[in-house]
Structure formats: C-alpha cells, structure tokens
Amino acid sequence: MFEDFRKQILDDSFKDDDKKKGFNGNLASGETRYFLGLRPFQRFILAFLLLLMTIAMGVLFLIITARIVPPA
Numbered sequence: 001m002f003e004d005f006r007k008q009i010l011d012d013s014f015k016d017d018d019k020k021k022g023f024n025g026n027l028a029s030g031e032t033r034y035f036l037g038l039r040p041f042q043r044f045i046l047a048f049l050l051l052l053m054t055i056a057m058g059v060l061f062l063i064i065t066a067r068i069v070p071p072a
Helices: 002-010 014-020 042-064
Strands: none
Touching: none
C-alpha cells in the first residue's frame, strides 16, 4: 500500500499535466484575487462586526446566566 503512494509521489505525470495546461502558479498580469471576493477594507468591516457581535453575545450570555448583574 505504501509503495503505491511512494510511486505516485515519484511519478511526474502531475507536473506534466500542469505544463500542458499552461499553468505556472502565478496570476495573470492585472488579475487581482480577493479573499471571499472582498476588498481589504470590506474584510476589516466584516471582522470588526464579527468582533462586536461576539462581545455582545458574550455579555448577554453572562447577564442571562446571572454571572454579572447590570447596575439598576
């Protein structure tokens, strides 16, 4: 079983397939890729809102379980 894995690793057929397709691992010139299709500022806003929601849910959980009591 492991010999088959070693043979597959040593086999260069995968590298040849990439060369045939013209894939070199780089983005085409002028092409910009964004994580989840969002620009950096949009990702920051999304992360900030996620942080605020986590804080709000944590505080609400602490109030519901009576670990903290809001001043009356």
